[in-house]
Amino acid sequence: MSVWRLVRLKFGNSPVHFGEVGIGLEKSSERIRSDALFSAWISTYARLFGKAGVEELLERFPTKAKPESQPPVRMSSTFIYSRPEGKNEIYYLPRPLKFPINYPREDLPFFKEYKKLTYLPISVWHRWYQGEGFTKNDEEELIGRTKDKRELIDKTQKKPPVNDALHQAGTFNYGETFKPEKRPKIAVDRVNAATNLYHTGFVQFNWDQSNNEILSLAGLYFLLEFPEEDKSLETNLHAALSLLGEEGLGGRRSSGAGRFEIEWESSLPQDWQKILNHPKERTHHCVISLFWDDDSSVLKDLITDQCSYEIQERRGWIAGSPSGHNLRRKSVQMFLEGSVFPQPPLGKLADVTPEGFKDHQIYRNGIALSIPIKVKPEKISSDCL
Template sequence: MATWKLIKLKFERCPAHFGELGIGMESTTERVHSDTLFSAWMSSFARLYPNEIDALFNRFHDDALPAIRISSTFIYRETDKGTIYYLPRPLKFPVNYPQDNDLEFFKTYKKLNYLPLKVWQRWYQGEGFTSADRQELIARTNGAKGGNLDAEGTFDYKQAFKIEKVPKIAVDRNTRATNLYHTAFVYFEWNQNGNSIQSLSGLYFLLHFHQDDVELATRLEDALKLLGEEGLGGERSSGAGRFKVEWNDIPSDWQSVVEHPDTLTSHYLISLFWEDDVSQLLKYFLKTFKIIRLKKNRCLLQELIHNFAL
């Protein structure tokens, strides 16, 4: 029997650095993609259970029935009305979306890169886009607040975190010359009551087991807790990326999102997807970049494949 879990990563007041592709440390995203999470998680699993990691990887060879599936991480935010789970807004317009693309509300609509779960379900699985939504978006464009979308936290995504740059000094090992640079960190919303720290926001992801496997679930949870102690992302040597794990059964309001009825007409992807295998990717590099010394430097090849897959 298939099993779904919803797992929260609570960073409390610990900053994190989830670097962007490119040179430098001055940018960070607010969340982690599925490939980064899986790699870090499996590394912790291998350290905790070195004799079992090969057997676990062998269970992924069956593409139709892998041992587990995970989503990328997304923002959650605790409010006095409950927990808001944000999901990426699909490129496809919602059900009953107006065809005229009226700029009065489209300017605000296109900025909604992430939607609360309830709004996502209503727009894409329920009654769809309504005239009240249109009027509220128009009012929002003109500076007014209030309405159903506002009450559901549709416009509050960026209140769950903040990104700040921290100055740092690099010292040359030979000349002892110093160089000033900045590193960006993401801080998730939290508050403190006495000695108790409460995470008001953080990251969550979905975990799917093809069949109920209590032993594997226990080992994966232990490995994730170990990862939380070591840190996720960059700047771990500075104490960044540490989190606490909250392992939950998937809430009932998620059932319509993860279930696949026979009448399903489209799918929604919430993890990274790469359709080509490694042999095809290798041919791409050999043809495009004309790398001559790959056989002498397999580490370089593995690094290139990893970076390209991102």
């Protein structure tokens, strides 16, 4: 029986800079994906337990050379959680790229409002994709929000809709949990000492201060699934993650960005137990991590007219070449979070070692973590999602 852990990253008043494909220094994503988290975590693990320790761990994961291996742990990407004053914690999950059960055919009056819901609170996620599905009240609430925006009603005068279950769950508050900001930086030319002003994008999660204590009102979380209890591995991963929190996650760490404290939950909250208690009528699986596989026979079974997915090229740089310069790692195409498949995808580590780099292998984590869901049975084009 698998063992689940929920890990929260509390950044307090420390900003973060998470670069993404197509995003320059002036912008930052509000979260970090599973392959980047895995790489940072493994690098810290190697410093703690040495080359032999990290190679022993990586040897346990499935790769192209040994696809049948059972991974010692699966991890999700990071997603936002918030702690609203006087309310329980809200955890957000990516909306699956399929319509939920009971979603109406005639959705023109509210489709734009629905499409904006890229992330859902897990209470709504559970109801839409594992429970009763989309309801008439949900439709009326989304239509109400659309009408309010068309009429340009001032927020201070707007009355809450009669049916406001989505609002009460925090469905529309995702963007209020963090604040993007730009900070000026100065670059100094090493040759002629000329200066150049530029800006770097950061994300600041909500925080407060009470009696000289920094309180994290929002941050990131992720899930771990162990195939069986492994206290030794869990202890080592905990230690490596703690060290990573002191050093910082993401870019611009020399500016103090990305530092965090961890909360490692040994027992899942009740809402999460509902999510992970597989529904009997499950029809599909939604990935909450990145997913990669190079086996055409595996992909043939997954990529059918019953799936909906998005793909992104994952590329970047590594440090540690013999010359002391950065090297570009090989790029791979990975399925993104929220992709839906008729069967649970498994995935592998992708070998992205640059040509000529002989020190050690470089991997990107394409091992999938998925949750079973129920979706609308009609065939729907992913283009409209």
